[in-house]
Amino acid sequence: MNPFNRRAAFRIAAVSVLLAAIASPLAWMVAHEAAEANTVSMAVEESQRLARHFDATALRGPEASVHAQSAANAIVGGLFDVAEIYDQEGSRLATAMTSVGAEIERLLPTHRPPDYTVETHRDLGHTNGRWVIRVFVPLKNPEGVSADEIAGYFEGVRAIPDWQLEQMFQHGLRAALMAGLASLLCGAAIYPVVVRLAADNERKASEVLASHLSLMEALGQAIAKRDSDTGAHNYRVAWIAARIAERMGLQGKAMQSMIVGSLLHDIGKIGIPDAILYKPAALDDDELEIMRSHVQQGEEIVAGIRWLDEAHDIVSAHHEKWDGTGYPRQLAGENIPLSARVFALADVFDALCSKRPYKAELGFDAAMEILERGVGSHFDPAVMAAFRPLARDVFDTLAESDEAGARGLLEKRVRRHFGIGEG
Incomplete structure (x- = not known):
């Protein structure tokens, strides 16, 4: 697995786990609340049905307490552990409770006389080791009373039994597991898509990069052959x-x-006249000034093309010297870009060790002696310190390499540092 695929897999897995960690508790809470709402809904419906059956909504007259108590006795023990019925003014007419209801009734918070108009409930949490819900139901539609008029109130307390708690827990757990699994499966499904898109993007980027490098190589060859x-x-x-x-x-x-x-x-040498560029004799002052103008011309060329702009530092400063006697700006020391300082030493070393029409190549020791004399004046001492341990290997490697071999050596570095393959 390449580094990108490994990073993509890790990040997608991390996001999937995070989503699962968030979605699972939310799913559990939603399922839990749905189960609670379902329990309350059933309790409200059952209490209204039984209240109507026992005429608990006929809460006026001498029989009101009897009807209310009959309804409370019928309701308690089913869905409710405590059942209370109040008249229209909020006075309690009847109370019934189971043994469990008797245990928790004394621990429940008191409340003001009922005056609500819609069904509601309150989660009282855990009381005496049990999860307790209190339901409030307005009683309507008694005989002789309009449909919207409140005739009385029913209040029931339900201690959720262990079997129902387990059922609610299992339901919530299943919902949480499904949400978590869905998040993980989505991550697993997304990963190959991301990898495929990334690979396609990388391939296209590599093709563009390779074309740019090929063009730069061709341009560099054209410059060198001038x-x-x-x-x-x-x-x-x-x-x-x-x-x-x-x-x-x-x-x-x-x-x-x-x-x-x-x-x-040396891209600026494209603009130097052949008569000056190929003059076999020494250049006069005017001709030398024109030759040196290749730096400015090179800056203008690379500055106009975004993907060539990376060459600017070396193009503009490769003739500057550590002591400030170079050109065109007489930069000195660390004011010269590091890349230009490195290139200056590499350029001189290769020139000394290469055969040219106007000179023979120098041996390793002679070339190094000249470089050492230039340290502190032409060359950055830190760059020379980095080059010394490499110098012999560099010299021997290039001595055995023709143009194709030198191209192969550079290609390995290009592939390594431009991310288009290892070299």
């Missing part, structure tokens, strides 16, 4: 700079900029 008879210099110097930068801890965007800038460092 200045010499080979494009291998760009490959070699970009590889050397990447090796030094790796040792100095550069990575990510900084390393990508290093490679792009190394490939395109």
Whole structure:
């Protein structure tokens, strides 16, 4: 499993577990409340039915207490453990209770005389080790009274039995498990879709990146061949700079900029006239000024293209020197971008060790001696310190590599640092 798939799997799993952790208790609460509401609804319906059957709603006249007590006696012991019936003024006419009701009645909070107009209930929580619900029902429709007039009140107390509590718990638990399982299954279903989309996106991004790199490579070769008879210099110097930068801890965007800038460092030479670029003799002052203008021309070229802008630091500062005697801005020390300082050393080392039409290549010791003389004036001492342990291996590797070999060395670094494959 690649790093992205592993991260995607972890994040989707984490979100799924979080959703399950949230949804499961909510589902349990909803199921629990639904069971409670169902219990109350049944109790209200049953109390109204029995009250009408025993004329408990006929709460006026001398027989009112008798009717009320008959209804209370019939209601208690079924859905209710305590049954109380009140007349229209809120005076209690009858009370009946089971043995369980007698245990909890004395522990229940008192309340004011009833005056409600709709059925309601109150969850009293756990009382004497039992879950207790109190139901309030207005009694209507007595003979000779309008349908909307309250004739009396019924109040019942139900201690939920253990079997019903277990049933409610199991129902809530099933709902919670189903909600949790649904969340996890959704995560499992989403994961392959995310991976497939990510892989497709990565493939397309890699194709775009590869095309950009190929174009930069071709552009770099074209630039190099205007200045010499080979494009291998760009490959070699970009590889050397990447090796030094790796040792100095550069990575990510900084390393990508290093490679792009190394490939395109002399892009401004496209604008230099051939008569000056290929002049076999030394350049006069005016010609030298024109030659040095390739830095400014290079800046203008890369600044206009977003994906070439990463090359800006090296293009603009690869001729600056640590002591401030370089050009075009006479930057000194750490005012010179680090990538340009690294490139400057890599560029000079490759030039010293390479054969050109106007010079022979130098051996390793001679090249290193020249670099050491330039430390503190031309080169950043920290960059040279990072290069010394690598220098011999770099020299030997390049000595055995032609242009194709140098290109292969750089390609491995490109794949590693641009995320299009390991090298």
